[in-house]
């Protein structure tokens with residue numbers, strides 16, 4: 001089959017890299033369309049270079065804008081290209097505006113849509129990501145659910161069983177393909193002059209946290225207290241959205257926190273693996289810490305990755321400083337011996353295997 005892969009942001013590049021590699025390996029016919037939702041080098045090209053991905057075949061270059069403008073521009077651009085490419089299937093991954101646009105474009109052209117990482121639910125309809133993932137799931141013909149929990153969510157919403165396939169999450173493929181390289185090649189600990197298990201790692205970029213002055217202040221205060229109480233330097237590779245809000249709110253960087261640039265993938269895996277504790281509001285980071293056996297505290301009230309909490313790798317703490325401290329203490333007191341709920345690291349192959357009859361059906 002001819003596959004068109006639509007991507008646009010850092011997590012999509014990382015989690016679709018194993019699918020792109022598998023397409024290369026199996027010599028499948030495929031094209032990649034980059035929406036340009038992320039465009040800063042540190043959120044975009046650095047991953048194509050490091051993960052040795054071919055440059056995208058198309059670049060829509062939409063950049064940042066209001067959700068409506070951004071999504072509309074992507075939709076128009078995607079439609080034009082899809083009409084030329086006439087793929088058997090369009091693949092999107094995750095829950096960003098690029099995913100919503102890809103799903104709508106495929107659906108309007110009556111093309112088959114595959115949604116990688118289907119069935120995640122935070123049940124928080126105020127998050128733009130929740131709306132995006134629900135809409136993409138209901139438009140999709142192939143729903144690649146990472147776990148049985150995500151399959152159950154889809155069933156409960158009335159999605160037909162034969163459209164749902166539990167494949168594991170491609171994030172496991174990504175971690176497995178890069179963990180050893182990170183251990184041998186990354187020199188980030190030396191560059192930052194920090195020692196194994198002697199620092200905390202922080203990421204926070206979600207709109208509902210960093211765009212709200214009070215929530216962002218509480219989050220930073222919680223991170224500061226963890227740093228003080230456990231005597232850890234808190235390394236925070238800061239997403240441009242959060243950086244901009246720090247400046248607008250005129251916040252001082254707390255004394256235990258060190259802001260650094262967003263990291264490339266090998267350096268960030270090494271940082272996660274070496275951290276004593278990870279505090280985050282990122283979806284991918286909740287999964288990766290769970291896979292790497294590093295304790296995580298999530299700076300949100302809910303999670304669409306409940307498996308990480310059930311398996312004991314993660315606790316929800318919101319942005320209340322005291323709760324962040326208590327959760328950190330609890331996570332540090334227990335052993336990091338949980339299992340990985342997200343699959344066998346072959347999710348990309350499972351996905352392509354499920355899609356292979358699509359091409360045969362059409363060709364015959």
Ligand code: UD1
Nearest residue numbers: 009010011037038039040043064096097098128129240241
């Ligand atoms: C987007 C996704 C979010 C995902 C995150 C991954 C949506 C609704 N949100 O959030 O789900 O977790 O990506 O990182 O799709 N900016 C830059 N350089 C860039 C991109 C953005 O400086 O390359 C800055 C701009 O000021 C921009 C802001 O970040 O206004 C927000 O970018 P946007 O793409 O709208 O959302 P993210 O916060 O990145």
Ligand code: UDP
Nearest residue numbers: 010011014237262263264265268282283284
């Ligand atoms: N990541 C990275 N460098 C960083 C921070 C994160 O490579 O400085 C990776 C991380 O390993 C994970 C992904 O980016 O694979 C998560 O992306 P992000 O937090 O932006 O989005 P989310 O997962 O919340 O949608």
